[in-house]
């Protein structure tokens with residue numbers, strides 16, 4: 340499967356997802372509900388990427404989207420980053436005490452959360468359900484109800500006979516295990532571990548996941564196709 | 575095994591249902607819900623055992639659909655539509671009127687376990703809204719003032735018929751497959767049962783036709799004399815849709831007329847006068 344991902348042509352095996360291809364090439368796509376040992380869930384929407392060309396592009400979750408012939412992917416276009424930030428804002432508003440989420444916010448340079456915090460202890464990422472089913476083969480917990488009443492619990496909210504008390508669900512949970520205590524009711528964001536490295540040249544060049552911060556001078560975005568083009572960009 | 579002791583009644587219901595529905599989970603849960611008016615905990619566990627599925631999957635399905643409930647429901651279930659069309663036509667006022675009349679909010683059940691109130695988001699017949707459904711009977715163009723009457727009517731039993739007496743010939747209650755309006759006429763009895771009332775046209779004539787509601791009876795009454803072998807065009811008297819389907823009569827090949835049976839299924843009859851083609855599809 341010949342694909343083009345952030346300007347890099349790549350011959351990906353058929354069974355690869357976009358995320359696999361990106362990771363293989365060392366491109367950074369933030370994920371939350373993806374785990375190597377589990378089937379992809381597509382629940383958190385943090386791993387969105389932009390596919391397609393021209394104005395016929397759309398956002399898809401890279402962890403669930405299989406590569407296809409001739410696919411063109413951009414992993415850090417402005418649209419992608421905007422969508423990711425909005426998703427992360429919503430997730431943090433749900434559970435501000437999650438260290439995993441706060442870390443992601445720092446990494447992605449999130450500066451504000453415009454939603455009312457709910458201080459819940461679950462973001463419905465489904466990791467625990469998949470862990471319990473696929474690795475522990477217990478199938479003790481699952482999604483219950485739907486829509487805004489969706490929650491994760493055991494049948495009848497009672498101790499489950501299927502549960503092995505292995506603790507794997509808690510081990511994998513991004514919300515309950517690692518707590519961040521820096522999130523205050525006023526700020527919601529902690530930013531204690533703030534890391535200012537962001538994909539840099541997006542205002543200049545939307546097509547590459549570049550962290551050089553040199554606005555074309557480094558030549559990362561030089562694609563060899565037309566010398567004029569890059570000179571133009573530098574000017 | 576989730577359940578160690580099972581009541582024989584429950585077991586026979588679940589067994590029969592699983593056999594009938596070829597292990598389809600939702601159909602089995604529907605049968606249980608219909609029988610008990612809710613899903614008892616034991617029943618869910620028993621289904622999990624019998625279908626060899628994890629309990630959490632069955633619980634997830636049962637909690638996903640609004641048609642299932644874990645709390646005991648009242649004898650009569652009133653569903654008021656709050657879909658967009660019914661909403662702008664005053665659906666919320668109807669809900670308020672019911673709430674006032676019965677003292678229950680949507681999702682609740684009266685203390686005497688007689689009524690449960692539910693809301694729905696569109697029942698598919700917006701043109702005749704606001705809609706209230708009581709025990710599967712549709713009331714259209716409901717106004718808040720009608721609520722009291724509907725509830726009284728429910729208490730005294732909607733369209734009482736004692737089906738038990740007849741085992742082979744049974745009366746069906748049908749409604750229009752398009753608008754869901756009941757086609758039963760309780761004022762005119764044919765074969766001692768409320769008849770099915772539709773409108774028909776043939777040649778240049780247009781008028782009503784009343785059919786016996788006994789499945790297997792061919793008694794009819796008609797406004798105009800219908801010559802033998804005429805193929806009728808049949809219409810719903812409420813929404814005026816032509817009642818026709820792509821099923822062909824196994825005897826004469828005419829396109830058959832579908833009627834929806836309340837409680838599930840469709841009955842088809844042949845619109846040719848004198849032809850006895852009919853079929854039941856449940």
Ligand code: SF4
Nearest residue numbers: 471502503505506508
């Ligand atoms: S502790 Fe129980 S619910 Fe959690 S993963 Fe293990 S078996 Fe599943």
Ligand code: SF4
Nearest residue numbers: 461462464465467512
């Ligand atoms: S409990 Fe934790 S792992 Fe499970 S869905 Fe919620 S946030 Fe995800």
Ligand code: FES
Nearest residue numbers: 381383384386402
């Ligand atoms: S990692 Fe792809 S949707 Fe969560």
Ligand code: FES
Nearest residue numbers: 655657660697700
């Ligand atoms: S909105 Fe009530 S039936 Fe459609």
